[in-house]
Amino acid sequence: MPTITIAHTTTYRYRTAVVLGPHRLMLRPRETRDLTLTAFDLEITPTARIDWSHDVAGNAIAIANFDVARETLSIRSHSTAILNAPDWPVFPIAxxxxxxxxxxxxxxxxxxxxxxxxxxxxxxxxxxxxxxxxxxxxxxxxxxxxxxxxxxxxxxxxxxxxxxxxxxxxxxxxxxxxxxxxxxxxxxxxxxxxxxxxxxxxxxxxxxx
Structure with missing residues (x-):
């Protein structure tokens, strides 16, 4: 069973310090029978309060809220997952x-x-x-x-x-x-x-x- 890693980085730079509003993040892979998430790390600079929820499709949603104004915003995530799905077919058909x-x-x-x-x-x-x-x-x-x-x-x-x-x-x-x-x-x-x-x-x- 292959193990994969997913690294994601988003960086915003502003001319002057700005007040950061809430950010809606969809970065955590959704676990299924064919995908097992073994590690997930989320790093945000400046420090944010993270509130987690799920949407109707079962996706993990992180809402990041900030208390300070900054000239940069950096969002980094790192996931490790094990894939259990066969190469072909990827799903059974009746x-x-x-x-x-x-x-x-x-x-x-x-x-x-x-x-x-x-x-x-x-x-x-x-x-x-x-x-x-x-x-x-x-x-x-x-x-x-x-x-x-x-x-x-x-x-x-x-x-x-x-x-x-x-x-x-x-x-x-x-x-x-x-x-x-x-x-x-x-x-x-x-x-x-x-x-x-x-x-x-x-x-x-x-x-x-």
């Missing part, structure tokens, strides 16, 4: 869903139907037309299809470090031909929604009838 297309059961559709609805306006169907080029056959192997979509994104979209807040829409990413990791995730999730998959972020719903 037998009836191994071949695409497949149908969700009525019960699952109640829970997952909204996750398959596109979240970005695309009146001309450009995203649907784009992802259709990556569908080799119908029927086809579901896991291979998802891998083809992922490979299509990395082949056609250039990775860039983008420090601006928020995410690009999928069509903007296609038009620009570049994006950050979160833009890749949005493009992937929206693309497979047009194929009928239920997707939340990069989590897929493969529970068919």
């Amino acid at each position: 037998a009836p869903a191994t071949s695409y297309p497949f149908l969700y059961s009525t019960e699952d559709w109640t829970d997952l139907g909204a996750l398959s609805a596109p979240q970005y306006q695309d009146d001309a169907g450009r995203l649907s037309n784009w992802v259709e080029q990556l569908v080799m056959h119908r029927p086809t192997d579901t896991l291979s299809l998802l891998k083809d979509v992922s490979n299509g994104i990395t082949a056609q979209i250039t990775y860039e470090i983008r420090e601006s807040e928020g995410t690009q829409g999928p069509l903007e990413t296609l038009d620009r031909g570049c994006g950050s990791c979160r833009d890749f995730a949005v493009l992937f999730a929206e693309a497979i929604r047009t194929l009928g998959f239920g997707a939340s972020g990069v989590r897929l719903s493969l529970r068919p009838q």
